[in-house]
Amino acid sequence: MPDPVIGRLLLITGASAAGKTTVGHEVASLLSRAVHIDGDAMQRFVVSGAVPMDVPPPPGAVEQLTLRYAAAMTVSSLYRRAGFDAVITDNVFEAETAAEIVDRLDETAVTQRELLVRVNAPERTTS
Structure with a gap:
């Protein structure tokens, strides 16, 4: 029996309000069989006790961010x-973190077929 086809992983990351969710949804809609997993939706699963990320991170924020990434993966x-x-869209705060998220594939025993895309916020122009 042939091995089942494992879907690809696309991780789209960038600054807040850069358009990650919009791009991720559009990319997923262009693929023949795809899901869009939004990191903000994962965060909204926390009903009480949420600790938002900030600089520097308040106590508990990094742990909740790690849970959010793990849930998406x-x-x-x-x-x-x-x-x-x-297609996962989420804020990734450091370059090493993006690599760590993709490395979680080893923990889930899924063949690695991933692509990392970084969305930069558009330049603002004044008229």
Whole structure:
């Protein structure tokens, strides 16, 4: 029996309000079989006790951010095993963190087929 087709992972990251969610949704809609997993939606699962990220991070913020990334990767793994491409959009605060998120694929035992895209905020022009 042939191995099942594992979906691809696309991680779209960038600054706040750079258009990640819009781009991620559009990319997923252009693929033949895809899901869009929004990091902000993962954060909204925390109903009470949420600690928003700030600089410097307040106590508990990094732990909750790590949970948010892990939740997105777990959801993507389930869909990718079923043959869906997974498009994750989220804030990634440091370059090393993006690599760590993708490395979580090893923990979920899904063949690595990923692409990292960084969305930069558009330049603001004045008239």
